[in-house]
Amino acid sequence: MTSFSIEGRDFIINGKKTQIISGAIHYFRVVPEYWRDRLLKLKACGFNTVETYIAWNIHEPKRGQFNFTGIADIVRFIEIAGELDLHVIIRPSPYICAEWDFGGLPSWLLAEDGMKLRCYYQPYLDRVDAYYDVLMPLLVPHLHTNGGPIIAMQVENEYGSYGNDKAYLAYIREGMIKRGINVLLFTSDGPEDHMLQGGMLPCTLPTANFGSKPEEAFAKLSEYEPDRPLMCMEYWNGWFDHWGEEHHVRGFDDVADVLDRILKSGASVNFYMFQGGTNFGFYNGANYFTSYEPTVTSYDYNALLSESGDITDKYLAIRSVISKYADIPEGIMPPSIPKKSYGTVPMTGQARLFGQLEALSKPVKRAYTETMEKLGQDYGFVLYTTHVSGPRPLSKVTVQEVRDRALVYFNGHYEGVIERNKHELTLAIGEGDIALETPLEGASLSLLVENMGRINYGWKMQDPKGITEGVRIERQFLYDWTMHPLPLDDLSGIVYSPLETGAGLQEEPTFYSGSFHVDQPEDTFLNMTGWTKGVVFVNGFNLGRYWEIGPQVTLYVPAPLLRTGDNEIIIFELHGAKNLQVTLQDHPDLG
Structure with a gap:
């Protein structure tokens, strides 16, 4: 004692x-x-x-x-x-x-x-x-x-x-x-x-x-x-x-x-x-x-x-x-944990997000946008969708306010990103302040909002995620929303199709799947060079986020997450990739 x-x-x-x-x-x-x-x-x-x-x-x-x-x-x-x-x-x-x-x-x-x-x-x-x-x-x-x-x-x-x-x-x-x-x-x-x-x-x-x-x-x-x-x-x-x-x-x-x-x-x-x-x-x-x-x-x-x-x-x-102040124990240092390069892993399947909503989420309908926490969700993404009446001239879309990053889709077409640090951003197409023009029959407006991590220090810790107040077109708030919580904690229901030609140039966020064989599980590092932004899962375990802006390039994959035989990689990519493959290498790259 x-x-x-x-x-x-x-x-x-x-x-x-x-x-x-x-x-x-x-x-x-x-x-x-x-x-x-x-x-x-x-x-x-x-x-x-x-x-x-x-x-x-x-x-x-x-x-x-x-x-x-x-x-x-x-x-x-x-x-x-x-x-x-x-x-x-x-x-x-x-x-x-x-x-x-x-x-x-x-x-x-x-x-x-x-x-x-x-x-x-x-x-x-x-x-x-x-x-x-x-x-x-x-x-x-x-x-x-x-x-x-x-x-x-x-x-x-x-x-x-x-x-x-x-x-x-x-x-x-x-x-x-x-x-x-x-x-x-x-x-x-x-x-x-x-x-x-x-x-x-x-x-x-x-x-x-x-x-x-x-x-x-x-x-x-x-x-x-x-x-x-x-x-x-x-x-x-x-x-x-x-x-x-x-x-x-x-x-x-x-x-x-x-x-x-x-x-x-x-x-x-x-x-x-x-x-x-x-x-x-x-x-x-x-x-x-x-x-x-x-x-x-x-x-x-x-x-x-x-x-x-x-x-x-x-x-x-x-x-x-x-050693100047205390005794150093001898003979107890464990051996180094081995690292291994498993090589290049091509992606073989894809599943576009909007086609998988039923497998991933139960929709919630409200007059107004709810935060992630009010939806009973802790982490991940929320897809907010509403109908915009038409016709309307070119108009500015504002999220009030976005926590933390929203991908915006108008009639199913990707229009741009609204980020927390620039939440008054006008969606630009080409040059200048061109915004969204709504046709006579109206159009759907969808925002995929990513929770990128709650504030952990200081005076702004009261940090709910998603859309905290509402979405406006010009000065008019939009109502009648359908929200799909996407915690991405269960991906088992996703149905993959073979890769399409030019699949990396995606129109919407997409899940990609691939597999690699392991004879002896050892630590490795997943190199995400060529990918833009998203999340990686290995054998169902969420390794975390990647983003091309760095400094982090590789994601650490501890050997206990691997299994002898075939191992599955799922990548949820938000924007697109230059090459639909990853490399498993024996060393990290933190930038």
Whole structure:
């Protein structure tokens, strides 16, 4: 049984003064078959602790329906860490940020009129209570006070960057305690006055999040907590990418130097991230500061382990620094996970979206457009269709407002894209401000709206998806809508036809299918060069999004997703492809 206490500035573990050297691995970003591999590599680098968030939205995807299996099996992740004699820090805050969709909050919260997030609003607190009633009993047996590896848990996450409702923070804290959580409780905030003032709580250890200047950060933290241990709860040793940016890289020499200064000071540290992993499916988040910026599928983070778990130069440099302050275990490093190039995979079948609606969706009719959440949908796409009366002269179509990107079809013809950052866009055909001209008999207007990831940080987190208010032609709102929710969580009913000549030059979004043979499943990377924008499924598993604007070019395919024999690839392409084939290669390309 682990003993854990605080004496002045020191953590005392099993009777010994201990610097916590922790690394973040998010169980929900790594396939379960690889959890032990990643945790062993953490320990082999000299770390004594693993930290993870708990993402509410993967555990309660529908209100009252809970999931703790597969990639959501947080208990098994904790058990493996305990088997390897690692301590565990858990961050089960209702909100986690993490560049994860909606900061981990479940999307169904946005279906409730008037919902207020992260404050003392009773309907929100009721939803948290119902979740914690299920989650906390799963964690209690694994607390160090009950013989388990969990030494500390977080109350809320960077709350001072969002608000200052101390009654709310106290409610969350007390809710943990009354459900049996009796380990060290902490908060984490940026080392700035307003952040610490907004996020701290009495009888709760404050910690700081930063990527550089540790002396300044700890000096500020010490102004507010002069007598207890100093800890950097998020040492940002890399960074994440948005679509359309360059891939972020931070040199290992700089990362190692800052770590050395942290450890030399006697403070403890948690690397954010030790391994980043992958935003599989539609779980990527987004930021909004001056414009909407969705995060890419890869969460490589330029961390110590690559997205696929490979040792990096940064890992070796950090292990060298840690060896100055702690013993490095010998002989426990697992072998490298093999990678394989399976070659080129041609697409052999196609199915146009509009012909597959009956197999994919049940239509909903309303006078007005509904958001995705109001339709009971969490992720994916919604197709909105109405009839426009005619005749009308050339007219401007406006979505008020689009969340996040709409493909527009008029009488079945593709007319263009309306994007969130340009939601007043006039649909242009050729040059100038030419818009839509409606014939005497009228025309159908369809908008396929993509949810590209809910905002996970800051003041714009109230981020429902789809069409939030309505669609106008000039100043007139259009009514009488048919909506097809398209979560793309079951593609089994799609009927494919052989590829047509010139099939890549598509008139509407299209599903393409192909297959490849595997003798021995090994990790591989799906190169999407030549494709425009869409989503890829391998053996029914949603790998995530691709987009030609980069920086990400390849999608990571872990070996456990493959099977011996034939394997199926389905690509949902929104615009068209130059060559209807993909390449499975043995290395990533993140731009």
